[in-house]
Amino acid sequence: MSTDHATQLRRTRRLISATAIVGIGAAAVWFIFAAIVESGGQLTAAGATAAGLGTAWSAGFATITSRLRSIETASTSAR
Numbered sequence: 001m002s003t004d005h006a007t008q009l010r011r012t013r014r015l016i017s018a019t020a021i022v023g024i025g026a027a028a029v030w031f032i033f034a035a036i037v038e039s040g041g042q043l044t045a046a047g048a049t050a051a052g053l054g055t056a057w058s059a060g061f062a063t064i065t066s067r068l069r070s071i072e073t074a075s076t077s078a079r
Helices: 002-036 039-079
Strands: none
Touching: 002 039
16 A cells, blocks of 8 residues: 555656646746846746746655655554
């Protein structure tokens, strides 16, 4: 049971990371286009989007990694 749960958590962690990479890349492209047209509001929004995605990724990654460690510890001590 815990192995299946750990596999699911690892898969979720990979999905969160891939989504964050794509989202931050899109925000970077948005930022570049906003800089070209010199739109301060768009620059702010693009920067805030990248920061929000980075923060969300960090929180999700840390939470899932913590749960994985607790599963691994529990399965090791149960032996």
